[in-house]
Amino acid sequence: FPVTIAALVVAIVAYVAGSIKVINEGDAALVERFGRYRRTLQPGLNFTIPVIATIIVDTTREQVFDVPAQDAITSDDVYLKADAVVFWRIMDLRRVHYEVDDIKAAIESIVLTALRDQICHMSMDKIIAAREEISNKLLRKLDEVTQSWGVKVTRVEVKDIKPSEEVLKSLDKIRYRRTLQPGLNFTIPVIDTVIVDTTREQVFDVPAQDAIT
Numbered sequence: 001f002p003v004t005i006a007a008l009v010v011a012i013v014a015y016v017a018g019s020i021k022v023i024n025e026g027d028a029a030l031v032e033r034f035g036r037y038r039r040t041l042q043p044g045l046n047f048t049i050p051v052i053a054t055i056i057v058d059t060t061r062e063q064v065f066d067v068p069a070q071d072a073i074t075s076d077d078v079y080l081k082a083d084a085v086v087f088w089r090i091m092d093l094r095r096v097h098y099e100v101d102d103i104k105a106a107i108e109s110i111v112l113t114a115l116r117d118q119i120c121h122m123s124m125d126k127i128i129a130a131r132e133e134i135s136n137k138l139l140r141k142l143d144e145v146t147q148s149w150g151v152k153v154t155r156v157e158v159k160d161i162k163p164s165e166e167v168l169k170s171l172d173k174i175r176y177r178r179t180l181q182p183g184l185n186f187t188i189p190v191i192d193t194v195i196v197d198t199t200r201e202q203v204f205d206v207p208a209q210d211a212i213t
Contacts, residue, residue, distance in 0.1 A: 018050030023057065028093045030056040040094055056097065062089045062154060065104055067111045069160065072119040074127060080163045082119060084111055084138065087155040088146075095150025103151060107142065111156065114141045124163075131158045 022045055023029050029041040032054040041048075041055070048055065069083040086107060090096050100106050118134045119127060127134070135158050142153040 019047050021046045021048050021055055026059060026061045027057055028060050028090070029058075030093055030097055032056065037094060037098065056093075058090060058093055058096070060090045060093070062087055064088075065108075067108050067115075070112050070116065072116045074119055074124045075121055076123040078124040078163060080119070080124070080127075080161060082115055082158060082161045084115060084135070084156055084158045086111060086142075086153060087157075088151055088153045090150065091152050092150030095148070100149050103149060106149070107146065107151075107153065110142055110145055111138060114138050115158070119161075127161055131161065134158050 021029070021041060023041050023043045025043045027043060029046075031038045031041060031048055033049070033052050038053070064085060064087050067084040067086060069081040071079060072082055073079050088107065096103050115134070115138060118137055122130065135156050138156040138158070139153060142156065146153055
């Protein structure tokens with residue numbers, strides 16, 4: 001009889017211990033039973049049914065990932081590569097988990113499509129000066145699409161915009177040099193390198209040397 005009571009006490013303690021789930025601040029968790037969603041656990045002490053409950057934990061902190069460089073073409077037919085970085089956070093874990101198969105891949109796909117669309121409507125010289133404008137347009141586009149996915153894109157930054165290697169090689173072959181005269185001159189940004197030197201009269205000393213008479 002005492003053994004039975006002891007075994008019962010141990011079973012109860014094990015059950016209670018197994019039902020306790022602590023979710024850390026900055027995290028959220030889903031509870032599934034037999035593959036079906038039951039509820040979302042918030043930070044703090046939570047109780048679940050052990051064995052039959054599956055807990056899926058993810059962070060609600062801001063996350064960041066790089067969008068790899070991609071090829072694009074400007075309105076003046078310049079091929080270039082551009083990449084970006086995306087800052088985002090989970091607002092509704094249930095939607096993130098059940099509405100989208102791979103949330104990062106989905107966000108990356110939208111960024112790539114929107115970035116190409118922005119670049120194809122601008123000339124090369126305008127793109128260099130409009131990096132912040134492009135980033136803001138990407139953010140608005142992501143905000144529209146991702147609302148139903150349970151995430152919030154907080155910031156998008158276009159990092160590098162530069163001509164592709166093929167374009168740079170072609171430019172090296174056909175590049176010509178010209179002399180810029182005093183006054184207003186126009187060059188191709190990013191591509192041209194300008195070397196400045198003075199045309200004023202200059203003077204220098206010739207160091208003393210030994211001589212034999």
